[in-house]
Amino acid sequence: METLDRPAVRKLMAEVVAVQGKTLPDDDTAKLADIGFRSLDFSELALRVEDEIGDELNFEAAGLRSIETIGDVLDLLVEIQGQ
Amino acid sequence: MSDFEPIPPASVVLVSGASRGLGLAIVTDLLERGVKVAAFARTVTPELEALASKYPDDTHVGSVDVTDEKAAQAFVKEVEAKLGVIDGLVNNAAIGQDSLHVHTSSDRIAQIIETNLTAPLVLTRFVLRRLIGKGLRGRVVNVTSICGQRGYQGLVAYSATKGGLDAATRSLARELGGRVLANAVAPGFFASEMSAVLGANQLESIARRTPSGAMTTPEDVVPTVRMLLLEQTNINGQSIVIDGGGSI
Numbered sequence: 403m404e405t406l407d408r409p410a411v412r413k414l415m416a417e418v419v420a421v422q423g424k425t426l427p428d429d430d431t432a433k434l435a436d437i438g439f440r441s442l443d444f445s446e447l448a449l450r451v452e453d454e455i456g457d458e459l460n461f462e463a464a465g466l467r468s469i470e471t472i473g474d475v476l477d478l479l480v481e482i483q484g485q
Numbered sequence: 486m487s488d489f490e491p492i493p494p495a496s497v498v499l500v501s502g503a504s505r506g507l508g509l510a511i512v513t514d515l516l517e518r519g520v521k522v523a524a525f526a527r528t529v530t531p532e533l534e535a536l537a538s539k540y541p542d543d544t545h546v547g548s549v550d551v552t553d554e555k556a557a558q559a560f561v562k563e564v565e566a567k568l569g570v571i572d573g574l575v576n577n578a579a580i581g582q583d584s585l586h587v588h589t590s591s592d593r594i595a596q597i598i599e600t601n602l603t604a605p606l607v608l609t610r611f612v613l614r615r616l617i618g619k620g621l622r623g624r625v626v627n628v629t630s631i632c633g634q635r636g637y638q639g640l641v642a643y644s645a646t647k648g649g650l651d652a653a654t655r656s657l658a659r660e661l662g663g664r665v666l667a668n669a670v671a672p673g674f675f676a677s678e679m680s681a682v683l684g685a686n687q688l689e690s691i692a693r694r695t696p697s698g699a700m701t702t703p704e705d706v707v708p709t710v711r712m713l714l715l716e717q718t719n720i721n722g723q724s725i726v727i728d729g730g731g732s733i
Contacts, residue, residue: 441638445587460590463583463639 404455405483408476414450415475418443430473441466444475451479459483492622492666494715495573499523499564499612501551501605502578504530506677507628507703511575514707516540518715523564523571525549525557526578543568551578551604558611565615572623573714574612576605576650579628581678586641594642601646606653617664626713627654627669628706631728634671647671651724658722666721668713673728676700697729705729 406414416426424437434440444466448459459482469475498515502508504526512524516536523545524533537546545567549556564571579601582589609625616623632640633647650669657667673695676688692700706727712718713725726732 441585445585448588458590460588460593461584463585463588466585 404457406451406454406479408480410454411447411451411476411479412472414454415447415472418447418450427472430471430476432472433470434472434475435470437472439472439475444469447475448479448482451483455483461485490663491717491719492624492664493572494717495520495624497521497523497564497569497571498573498575498714499525499561499571500575500577501608502526502628503546504528504533506675507672507706508575508577509533509536510703510707511577511710512536512544514711515714516543518711519543520573520715521568523560523568525551525560527551551608552599554604554607557604557608561608561611561615570615570619570621571612572616572621573626574609574623575626575628575710575714576609577628578604579646582641582643583639585639589642597642598646601643602649602653605650609657613661613665617661622664623666624714625654625657625665625667626710627651627667628710629654629669629671629724631671631673631726631732633724634726635732654724655722662721666713668720668722669724670706670709670713671724671726671728672706673701673726673731675702677702691731695729695731696733697731699729700731701728 419426452459461482465478469478498520500508500512503512503524509532512522513536515522521543525547527550529546529548533546537544545564547560549560551557580597582597627650629650630647632644633651654667654669661667692698709725709727
């Protein structure tokens with residue numbers, strides 16, 4: 403399975419945020435709450451990653467509850483691709 | 486004058502998903518009240534084994550996957566041979582979900598529906614055929630969930646199965662009028678289950694928002710299941726919510 407590396411996922415995340423008229427901060431420690439990145443935005447990002455890698459990413463919701471920063475999102479999506 | 490004859494208390498009860506939690510609590514309660522109990526689960530736990538040892542003449546315990554139709558039917562026949570015809574059924578076996586619908590595989594959705602909806606319908610059909618064919622009467626209690634009546638994130642397929650089982654309960658009550666009392670209990674979220682996915686602060690917050698001040702425990706649900714199986718109430722086709730008022 404093809405996978406996207408962290409910078410590629412970050413690029414897609416920036417596109418999701420841009421659609422909402424916002425700019426993704428460069429700092430990975432930036433809080434999701436501060437940029438208004440919600441669970442459905444995570445879903446949209448995950449589905450965009452799926453489109454790129456040509457495979458489904460199915461995962462439990464438990465992991466989503468602990469993400470708080472941009473870095474957490476990137477870490478989780480890189481991790482899910484490896485499963 | 487009506488020729489109404491009350492449906493007698495269940496005397497031989499089959500409980501699916503009986504190895505732990507609510508299922509185990511129901512088995513324990515019924516045995517303590519002298520009811521004969523057949524219990525199966527995918528894995529027979531030491532706790533269930535201990536009950537079987539304590540009540541050897543009143544129990545029949547086995548390792549059965551509820552989705553294995555042939556194994557479940559063979560188990561029912563074993564129960565008849567040892568304890569008598571099953572006249573009480575508690576459909577408790579189920580699997581959970583904690584994933585957003587768009588990130589749940591189609592295979593997982595099919596598995597949830599097979600375990601939580603198809604399997605109990607098929608087991609109910611088989612038990613009722615044995616019961617009605619012998620001219621007997623009985624009681625069915627389906628364990629559903631508040632998810633069958635209210636919406637919750639991450640539980641789309643699970644909620645569909647529980648709502649489906651609530652609907653089936655009502656139709657069973659209509660279809661079997663006079664011969665079988667069919668009801669459901671719909672618990673709120675068990676603290677023990679939620680603690681696996683939520684933190685202590687979140688659990689406390691849910692408890693605070695619940696009018697009774699506490700999340701549901703299996704012990705809260707057992708008395709209602711007992712009543713539906715053993716008491717003369719004329720409750721039929723109902724889904725009784727047990728959630729501390731959290732959904733009102």
